[in-house]
Amino acid sequence: MSETVDARPLPAPDPATAPYWAAACGHRLSLPRCEACGEFHFYPRPLCPHCGSPRLAWTDVSGKGTIYSLTVVQRAPSPAFADMVPYVVAIVALDEGPHLMSNIIGCPADAVRIGMPVRATFLDIGAEASLPLFEVA
Numbered sequence: 001m002s003e004t005v006d007a008r009p010l011p012a013p014d015p016a017t018a019p020y021w022a023a024a025c026g027h028r029l030s031l032p033r034c035e036a037c038g039e040f041h042f043y044p045r046p047l048c049p050h051c052g053s054p055r056l057a058w059t060d061v062s063g064k065g066t067i068y069s070l071t072v073v074q075r076a077p078s079p080a081f082a083d084m085v086p087y088v089v090a091i092v093a094l095d096e097g098p099h100l101m102s103n104i105i106g107c108p109a110d111a112v113r114i115g116m117p118v119r120a121t122f123l124d125i126g127a128e129a130s131l132p133l134f135e136v137a
């Protein structure tokens with residue numbers, strides 16, 4: 001499932017995050033995985049935070065997780081978000097281990113709870129960008 005809007009600021013990929021955003025454009029959630037110890041991590045880093053290896057490979061993950069923490073934004077931080085309030089900013093604990101900050105959509109903001117199972121969905125913005133978001137599973 002995806003939606004298309006044009007108001008939000010576009011991602012600004014750099015060499016460290018370009019694979020993440022490229023995967024998102026294909027509606028895939030991809031994270032760095034260590035080829036030495038097998039652990040995933042996020043945010044992207046040049047060395048595995050678990051074992052220190054530089055042997056990392058971007059690997060698609062399930063997009064499944066649970067809400068670890070959340071806040072409900074009541075006041076838009078810029079006009080681009082004015083139509084969204086109230087909305088949920090959450091830390092999602094992915095089944096593969098890493099935690100990721102995103103929005104929870106498709107559910108009234110005051111009904112979202114810590115511990116809810118969620119799955120990734122993607123919001124297309126502009127012509128060449130897509131945001132990984134989450135919906136209650």
Ligand SMILES: [Zn+2]
Pocket residue numbers: 034035036037038039048049050051052053
């Ligand atoms: Zn490692």
